Amino acid sequence: MTVLGHQPPGPDEATGPPAPPPAAALEVLRPRLRTAGQQFAIGPGWRRLVLDCHHRISAEFPAYELLAVKQKYGRLSFQAFPRPWRPGERSWTSEEHARLHDLLDATTARSESLCERCAAPARLRRTRRLWLTLCDACEATVEESGELG
Numbered sequence: 001m002t003v004l005g006h007q008p009p010g011p012d013e014a015t016g017p018p019a020p021p022p023a024a025a026l027e028v029l030r031p032r033l034r035t036a037g038q039q040f041a042i043g044p045g046w047r048r049l050v051l052d053c054h055h056r057i058s059a060e061f062p063a064y065e066l067l068a069v070k071q072k073y074g075r076l077s078f079q080a081f082p083r084p085w086r087p088g089e090r091s092w093t094s095e096e097h098a099r100l101h102d103l104l105d106a107t108t109a110r111s112e113s114l115c116e117r118c119a120a121p122a123r124l125r126r127t128r129r130l131w132l133t134l135c136d137a138c139e140a141t142v143e144e145s146g147e148l149g
Contacts, residue, residue, distance in 0.1 A: 017119040020044035021051060029054055032066035034084075041070040043116035043132075043148035053078050053107040061100060074124045074131035076111035078104055117148045 025047060026040050032054075042050060050069055057064050057080060067079040082092040082100050092100075112133060115122035120135040127139070130146030142148065 017045075017115075018048070020119055021047045023047070025051060026069075029066055029069065032064060032080075034065055034067055038068065041068075042076065043071070045115045045117045045119035045148075046071075046076055046111060048119065049076060049107060049110055049114060050078065053103065056103055056107075057100065060103070061096070064100070071116060071132070074112075074116075074126075074133045075108050078107055080104065117142060 023040075023044070028051070029040070030036075040050070061082045063083040065081045065084040067081070068077065069079075070077050080100065082096040085091050112124065113121060114133065115135040115138050116133050117138040118135060120137070122133045122135040122138070125132050125134050125139050128142070128144050128146050132142065132146055132148075134142060
């Protein structure tokens, strides 16, 4: 119900962002990694975004190969190929490559307004040696090192 032109808060406004999935939730990505043992260098606020990206990509490219998941200049960098690359072979078409990059670009764009630490609405912060996308609350609490914990 709207009272005097005021819209009641939605679930996210009333309760804040949902809790990020645990780090273990990203283990579903490990079999896709080109380099075994590689770490996912992102904060907890982007875990759900990464999992959503994984599900969208795997729906269109069931055999996709994951190169890296990391933060770069305050944006999520999810790097992948439509399927494993093999030297000397044409592993995917130009159309497949373009479609994959459309999915990846959409995910990167979403990361630009989502706090890497808590998943609240955020903006790019260039206030420490490592650029981060943080909400106001996290900007006030994240130390100079940029460690998101």
